Amino acid sequence: MKSVLESLKLFTSGKPENQPIVFLHGFPFDHSMWDEQLEYFKNDYYCITYDIRGLGKSPVGDGQFTIESFVDDLFAIIDELNLSSPIICGLSMGGYIALRAAERAQERLKALVFCDSKPEIDNNEGRLKRCAGIKQINEEGAVNYVKNFIPNCFSKKFIVNEAVKYNYILEKAALSSPAGVKGSLLAMLSRTDTTGFLKEIKIPTLVICGELDSFSTPEQMKATADKIPGAKFNVIPEAGHISPVENAKDFNAALSKFLTRL
Numbered sequence: 001m002k003s004v005l006e007s008l009k010l011f012t013s014g015k016p017e018n019q020p021i022v023f024l025h026g027f028p029f030d031h032s033m034w035d036e037q038l039e040y041f042k043n044d045y046y047c048i049t050y051d052i053r054g055l056g057k058s059p060v061g062d063g064q065f066t067i068e069s070f071v072d073d074l075f076a077i078i079d080e081l082n083l084s085s086p087i088i089c090g091l092s093m094g095g096y097i098a099l100r101a102a103e104r105a106q107e108r109l110k111a112l113v114f115c116d117s118k119p120e121i122d123n124n125e126g127r128l129k130r131c132a133g134i135k136q137i138n139e140e141g142a143v144n145y146v147k148n149f150i151p152n153c154f155s156k157k158f159i160v161n162e163a164v165k166y167n168y169i170l171e172k173a174a175l176s177s178p179a180g181v182k183g184s185l186l187a188m189l190s191r192t193d194t195t196g197f198l199k200e201i202k203i204p205t206l207v208i209c210g211e212l213d214s215f216s217t218p219e220q221m222k223a224t225a226d227k228i229p230g231a232k233f234n235v236i237p238e239a240g241h242i243s244p245v246e247n248a249k250d251f252n253a254a255l256s257k258f259l260t261r262l
């Protein structure tokens with residue numbers, strides 16, 4: 001079997017002997033969502049991120065993905081890099097992967113950081129929206145779908161005040177492989193519900209939410225945090241769904257405070 005390190009596009013910062021943190025990006029973005037975290041935490045941690053299969057520069061293959069196969073990739077990376085008790089930090093789709101990874105084997109992880117995400121599955125309306133997205137991509141490619149999806153991920157303020165950064169992210173995501181975007185949509189559509197697992201979480205957990213996140217609102221994420229024994233909860237001011245990009249300063253401060261207390 002081909003090594004995941006040879007196939008998936010991986011990025012690291014910091015020294016391998018330091019405590020590892022694996023960062024998992026959201027949909028339909030790539031590893032660069034975590035650029036400011038890899039820079040900030042590199043002195044004290046070994047930071048690892050990668051393009052989730054089918055997105056960014058990682059291969060699409062047959063485009064048939066599930067959250068389970070994404071978790072398989074995550075554990076393969078942990079094994080191949082020989083990471084001992086990594087901290088897993090996932091945002092939105094990356095959060096679905098992180099939480100399911102914890103459900104499968106939390107004893108292998110030191111801590112969990114669950115950002116702008118939810119444990120619940122899509123409701124029917126959400127599922128039908130994803131099906132409509134797949135149909136649209138089949139008919140016309142991924143560009144319009146991605147360009148309609150992404151504005152909802154960011155706060156209006158970020159889109160206006162950080163227009164250059166925002167447009168760069170938008171144009172890059174619009175280049176995503178149509179098969180990769182569809183594969184991710186199907187993976188999210190078919191994910192399992194991890195709500196029941198929340199009360200079983202035994203590892204230190206931080207729940208982070210952008211103040212203006214409309215996908216997973218602060219109220220919803222606070223309710224999620226309240227179900228996790230001992231979980232910490234942080235709202236990132238003036239940030240939408242993509243909080244580590246929109247307000248990296250406060251995101252990094254919240255993460256740093258959690259990490260130093262582990």
Ligand code: MLT
Nearest residue numbers: 026027092093094188215
């Ligand atoms: C993401 O940012 O990963 C997506 O918004 C997740 C989703 O569509 O459920």
